[in-house]
């Protein structure tokens with residue numbers, strides 16, 4: 001994410017009545033810096049802690065909840081019971097899909113919605129307007145697939 005994305009994010013936050021404090025800024029900075037990654041509260045805590053040893057994990061958790069309620073952060077719940085967080089991409093009204101490797105746990109993203117025809121069918125058949133979705137695919141990433149084929 002470049003500087004201008006960062007700015008528009010902070011503008012969006014201000015519009016939502018979001019108050020900037022040092023600690024909240026730290027959480028945001030980490031999410032911007034590690035965009036494309038999916039970080040747990042613990043991951044974010046460990047990154048910030050190296051700079052600000054006094055920060056508490058509860059502060060980070062509360063900040064993430066605020067950002068989530070404002071619709072600025074996506075939450076990805078995995079089977080290990082940990083939620084991962086990422087910034088909502090500015091031009092995304094339906095959430096992107098995630099590919100989760102059952103072997104190494106790597107999380108990759110699918111570009112594009114790709115569900116337009118399914119969403120249209122649901123609208124026609126079920127009279128239901130799809131506004132968003134959380135789609136997780138489980139399988140093997142390229143690296144793990146190659147290792148399992150070599151055996």
Ligand SMILES: [Zn+2]
Pocket residue numbers: 094095113115116119132133
């Ligand atoms: Zn969609």
Ligand SMILES: [Zn+2]
Pocket residue numbers: 101102103104105106140141142143144145
């Ligand atoms: Zn893998």
Ligand SMILES: [Zn+2]
Pocket residue numbers: 038086096098109
């Ligand atoms: Zn994602």
